[in-house]
Amino acid sequence: MLNASPAEVFAALGDPTRLAILARLAEGEPRSITALGEGGRLTRQAVTKHLRVLEGAGLIASRKAGREVRFAYRPDTVDEARAYLDRVARQWDDALGQLKAFVEK
Amino acid sequence: MLNASPAEVFAALGDPTRLAILARLAEGEPRSITALGEGGRLTRQAVTKHLRVLEGAGLIASRKAGREVRFAYRPDTVDEARAYLDRVARQWDDALGQLKAFVEK
DNA sequence: GACATAGGCAACAAGGAGGTTGCTTATGAC
DNA sequence: GTCATAAGCAACCTCCTTGTTGCCTATGTC
Numbered sequence: 282m283l284n285a286s287p288a289e290v291f292a293a294l295g296d297p298t299r300l301a302i303l304a305r306l307a308e309g310e311p312r313s314i315t316a317l318g319e320g321g322r323l324t325r326q327a328v329t330k331h332l333r334v335l336e337g338a339g340l341i342a343s344r345k346a347g348r349e350v351r352f353a354y355r356p357d358t359v360d361e362a363r364a365y366l367d368r369v370a371r372q373w374d375d376a377l378g379q380l381k382a383f384v385e386k
Numbered sequence: 387m388l389n390a391s392p393a394e395v396f397a398a399l400g401d402p403t404r405l406a407i408l409a410r411l412a413e414g415e416p417r418s419i420t421a422l423g424e425g426g427r428l429t430r431q432a433v434t435k436h437l438r439v440l441e442g443a444g445l446i447a448s449r450k451a452g453r454e455v456r457f458a459y460r461p462d463t464v465d466e467a468r469a470y471l472d473r474v475a476r477q478w479d480d481a482l483g484q485l486k487a488f489v490e491k
Numbered sequence: 492g493a494c495a496t497a498g499g500c501a502a503c504a505a506g507g508a509g510g511t512t513g514c515t516t517a518t519g520a521c
Numbered sequence: 522g523t524c525a526t527a528a529g530c531a532a533c534c535t536c537c538t539t540g541t542t543g544c545c546t547a548t549g550t551c
Contacts, residue, residue: 288402295397296509307474309481315527325528327510334508348518348527356478359471366468370414376414377444401539420497430498430541439538453497453548 287365288359293338298323299331303354306341311353371375390443392470395463397441403428404436411446416458482484 285293291347296302318328332352337339343350372378390398399405407422423433437457438444444463448455 282455288405289398289399291405292400295400297391297393297394298509300393300396304474304477307478307481309478313527323509324511326512326530329528330509349526354478356475359475359478363468363475365472366464367463370408370461370464371469372409373412373414373459373464376412410530418497428539429541431500431542434498455498486530 285358287362290338290340290346290362292371293334294339296331296334298327298333302328302331303335306352306354309354311351313349315349315352317352360379388408390463392467395443395445395467398439398445399467401439404440407433407436408440408445411457411459414459416449416456418454420454424459424472 294303298321305317306312314325314329314332317332318325321328332341332343336343336352340355341352342355343352345351389465399408401436403426410422411417419430419434422437423430426433435447437448441448441457446457447460448457450456
């Protein structure tokens, strides 16, 4: 599911549990569903659902490895989200610039 | 000013309607609820709810002006969201660097 | 004062999100 | 082959989100 909409990506980031999972995967090592569930107080099924949401948004990718499924961080989509926020911020800066130019005219 | 959690900010950004409203406000001019509703196909009440979510996340601020309420873009919170994504991305870059160092050792 | 405009409040409905439980399937270890 | 482990599937529950409608209040205009 490449190229999710910005809103979909932000929605995927908009849950503390998912944000924690993503941060954990951004450490580098791909992890299995069970491994990601350990330590937390969620069932494996709940973890699975969160992982599917993250995957649907393009933030992580999965690969079967034997009887495990390993999920890995995918940097591209986070970069796109950053770029989106950059555009919003730049739009704001430009608007300020125009206002300033108008006032000083 | 309330300091919303990253997840709360991303959740607020995670709806296409709200994202559109935010982008519109980032153009510079503060706008009233009615003004923000025109053109869209939502009722005023629906727009109001979205604005309260954005305000709760610290992305916009409201000010009464006569019988109107004007909502204005607040750049700080978008900057914080960008910084959060920057940290995730940097964590990833560092992990790659460590992996590389380990492999080349 | 009468009227129009901007907005708030509350109740409601539909649908989705987050989570659980129980059972089944697939793979690896012995 | 037997057993343990990893994960999928499906049903179900509860609560929140999104959006509506109807009515009330406040402010500006004539």
